[in-house]
Each structure stands twice: as structure tokens, then as C-alpha cells.
Amino acid sequence: MSVLDHIGITVSDLGRSIDFYEAAMAPLGVSEQMRVPGELTGYGDVVGYGAEGKPEIWLSGGARTQPHVHIALVAGSRSAVDAFYAAAMGAGGTDNGPPGIREHYHPNYYAAFVLDPDGHNIEAVCHRPE
Template identity: 60%
Template structure:
């Protein structure tokens, strides 16, 4: 079980705005932000669907750093579609339009975008239509 995940981004404010917009259709929002002064190192923003953040970004990353893949659970296929549209509108790049991915399993409905640093961000619904 994963408690939380995080990775560095090259432009903290740009990425914070991107994730605020892209994750809203999935019920995620900015839950907590800590400044570099508070941590003594980097600024961090924590997003979640409740009172506890489980997805974090932090300042100080390099745009040419190793890329990661993160998949967020969507309540339904409409939320996957809305995530994809919101992420593109917020500056993301299409990396796989919403649709079924039956090679994973018959009800795997996902969409993929690259965030401003090139991280592969996915929203997925495993429920039947």
C-alpha cells in the first residue's frame, strides 16, 4: 500500500497550477503547501481527495531528470475525460486520449498527459461503463 508519492518539478508555481487544474475533475485539490523556508530546502505542494495529501510535488527539479508515471483513480469514465481536457487546457501535452485499454483488462479506461516536466500522468477508471 502506498501512503504518498512525490517528485521534484522544474517550475514549482507552473506545476502547482497545472496539477490544481488537471486533478480537480478527479476530486483532488491542493491540501497543503509548505515553503522552502519552512522545510529548509524546497517548497512542496500536497494534493489529495481528503484531508491528507497523498500526491506531492517539490521545487528544485530539473526538466531533464528521470520521468515518472503516476496514475490517479477516477470515479467514472466521464471523470477520465474531464481530467484529460483539464490537463490539456492547463498546459499538458496529450500522451494518450481517453479510451479503453483492453490489453490491460476489458474495463480499463484511461487517459494520459505529460505534465510541464514530461512526467506521464494518467487518470484511470476500472469500472464498466
């Protein structure tokens, strides 16, 4: 059973964040699943990312938020973590920890950390040994 149904992140520039998240999450099989126009939300467009028709990460425009959030995305392999990191960095992310083992969590915790354009800490993690 999953604990979370979805999470929302407010970003300062929705267009810039869409470009970043689409590039960074593509190697993990995550893509835009839904877009709701501001006329329906009453405060601005929101874009939902996920897989198989289920948006789980929602971006909405507004302003930089404090404190920033941390999101860890599931990667099916260590190579997917590597691809996430490369794509996120290529899309304007800031390094917050390159791909590698984090033994302080457990021996197979392979992850990479990137700050999105608003400084949110986005992680891709694989728990499987390879």
C-alpha cells in the same frame, strides 16, 4: 489496504506545475491539502495534493528529474477521465494517450495519459464498466 502512503515529484517550475496539477486533478476530486514553506523543509516550498485532508502527491521545486515518473490517479467514472484529460490539456499538458479503453490491461481499463510541464506521465484511470 493501500500500498503507497504518498509520492513526491520534483518539478522545474513549482508555480507552473501548481497551475497544471490544480486544473488536471480537479475533475478527480483532488486538490491542494497542505503547503509547507521552504523555511521548514530546508530546501524549498512543497505542496501536497489529495482529498479529505490527506496529501498523497507532493510537488517540490528544484529541477527536471530523470527518469520521469508515472502516476495513475483513480477516476470514479469514464466521464471523470474525459474531464481530467480536457482540463490537463487546457492547462498546458501534452497528449500521451487520449481517453479510451486499454484492453491489453483488461476489458474495462478506461484511461487517459498526459505529460505534465516536466514530462511526467500522469494518468487518470477508471476500472468500472460504463
